[in-house]
């Protein structure tokens with residue numbers, strides 16, 4: 001029993017990290033109709049950007065966090081300006097290929113700058129707290145709280161700011177947004193900023209939970225996509241449920257299978273959803 | 288100077304031309320309707336004016352300034368709004384949010400204009416927190432027109448604003464168009480119901496096969512036997 | 522001496538270019554002709570390589586088999602195994618949108634890699650399998666590699682001629698029609714799903730063949746060889762650079778990109794040791810950059826698709 005609860009806690013932590021990635025991915029898809037295959041590697045970039053402030057400048061992680069989020073946003077906007085913006089008018093699949101290439105470029109760049117070995121923000125091991133026989137690392141609480149705060153902030157942004165409403169409007173109907181006078185290019189820029197910042201946040205939390213490694217984000221692409229698809233891709237709110245489901249399912253599977261196959265679980269869930277309910281658990285967009 | 292001048296435009300969706308030299312104009316303060324059989328290119332003219340369909344030849348002037356092939360986001364800023372024939376509200380946004388989107392480029396306080404739109408379309412005020420996708424057809428049309436009004440345009444283009452509505456709602460929409468027109472806003476509308484629209488408008492055009500064929504005051508067009516024949520004959 | 526050195530360098534270079542040409546032709550059947558977005562090439566490549574390895578190596582306690590069967594049996598086995606995998610995946614995912622298919626194939630690629638790594642009884646795990654035989658092992662090693670190059674080139678030619686033929690046949694025309702306009706094709710009564718499935722399986726079998734050729738050429742395989750960079754991304758860049766939809770383009774792209782890739786590798790190896798890992802990391806970056814430049818400046822690639830598309834793409838895009 002304790003063991004199951006323990007695994008559940010790991011699942012919630014992993015699920016919240018996946019959620020953060022999936023929410024950003026889904027947001028980008030809803031507005032740009034574009035599945036961003038570089039999303040995992042944008043997570044990696046965010047994690048390493050935080051490392052610059054932590055290891056390079058000696059900042060505490062909570063101070064480095066917002067800087068890395070801003071950095072992730074800038075990187076995402078820059079990639080859009082240089083590449084995707086020019087390709088947007090051609091066939092959408094070209095964007096997929098391009099983003100796949102961007103992911104690879106980011107990954108090699110990280111490896112070029114920081115090397116292939118794995119790194120940590122703070123050396124030394126954290127001693128877990130013992131609560132009712134459960135072992136909980138303080139970092140886990142930080143991650144969970146961080147994700148909850150970011151998701152709430154995103155919610156407030158989408159519901160109550162002019163830019164957030166315009167994002168929802170564009171996700172509803174791009175052409176109508178254009179003729180209504182919404183500055184679509186500006187909204188797209190903000191969308192990339194949010195997507196990049198959320199990815200960076202997810203990357204930092206992932207690095208806190210495990211370690212920094214050039215492939216860390218690429219390895220998360222599958223669960224993140226699985227979560228977004230489960231939630232109905234294009235629906236950021238659905239991605240929350242999708243992310244938690246995938247995270248908990250992955251960790252729970254370790255009770256039955258070798259942990260090596262964790263990401264296969266995400267894949268299996270995704271395939272089942274695609275067969276049974278291609279529009280996601282809550283009915284996302286189908287086109 | 289005319290508010291809108293369309294001088295012999297040719298254009299289409301990338302393949303063969305749909306428009307073959309359309310001529311039309313709208314004077315300040317006028318309500319102008321375009322009638323014509325299905326597929327005549329009425330919606331296409333509106334899209335061409337609004338920069339949504341490329342114009343290959345010919346010119347479009349708005350208040351004397353050329354707007355041919357400008358992006359719609361720029362045309363909106365010049366003081367023209369367009370309500371397309373279908374999919375003309377953001378379904379997941381509330382009524383109020385839809386109207387706010389109409390004012391996206393305004394940086395000033397637009398609460399007065401919002402109140403004004405609610406005054407013109409009272410049903411919207413009660414439903415302002417409802418998702419626009421859940422409204423009736425007539426209410427949706429009100430949201431769409433209201434949203435287009437948020438920038439207080441000089442010209443409002445409506446593509447079949449009364450299609451598929453019940454007679455009472457059609458009456459209401461026509462009445463409101465009149466109210467808005469009295470405020471000094473000009474209209475260019477496409478209408479299916481030729482009789483009704485021509486008796487209502489200041490002037491009308493008959494379009495067939497990508498050309499504007501007849502231009503006259505509403506009653507004169509109605510009285511013209513050739514017009515009725517062409518309209519019915521396509 | 523100089524000359525033999527050059528030849529010693531050229532033979533493996535051409536052999537690998539040939540193997541990549543096979544992969545690129547396989548992708549061309551899927552993407553160029555059927556519009557199927559497969560970014561799990563690595564999976565089929567690996568399944569082909571491991572199948573032939575298990576079939577043709579002498580018995581070993583370390584992994585399944587080997588069965589010591591002849592080289593051609595290995596190639597056929599590789600094609601059958603990759604074809605079966607494609608059938609399985611295709612049945613589930615081929616009626617999905619391009620982006621869903623893409624992510625599903627990424628998933629397959631990852632899962633195949635996990636299996637190769639973790640199921641040691643089958644594959645000897647991360648340690649890999651060595652001693653994969655080349656055909657004609659009675660010849661001297663130099664002659665043998667030369668003969669092997671000829672075999673690879675012959676297979677490239679055969680695959681090229683076979684697909685060219687198929688694509689001119691009614692089957693290929695229907696395939697293109699489906700890619701251009703799925704609705705119209707299904708309206709005239711074509712079973713879109715079946716045609717796609719056939720194209721997906723055929724393309725994957727060719728990729729499996731490429732994998733088998735790779736295994737025999739290199740003599741050693743391990744899960745690392747099938748990471749998405751080498752096995753999937755390079756092939757995509759090759760096809761796009763060469764010109765998707767054009768089989769000669771697919772071959773030309775494989776040749777050119779493999780040369781460029783090898784040259785960067787050559788240069789990276791000449792770097793002072795302290796810079797070597799960094800230089801190695803920069804290679805994929807440069808290839809990625811090349812892809813972006815091609816997409817931005819010449820998306821149709823070096824050789825354009827030959828028959829002009831029947832329906833106007835333009836209208837379709839605008840209508841979206």
Ligand SMILES: Nc1ncnc2c1ncn2[C@@H]1O[C@H](COP(=O)(O)OP(=O)(O)OP(=O)(O)O)[C@@H](O)[C@H]1O
Nearest residue numbers: 300305323324325326327328329330331332836840
């Ligand atoms: N997106 C499009 N792409 C290609 N052709 C189009 C497109 N939209 C309309 N057309 C073609 O343009 C022609 C004119 O269409 P348009 O919609 O302007 O007619 P209309 O006069 O508005 O008809 P209706 O009364 O039915 O609304 C038609 O032949 C139609 O098939």
Ligand SMILES: [Mg+2]
Nearest residue numbers: 329330331372
């Ligand atoms: Mg119309």
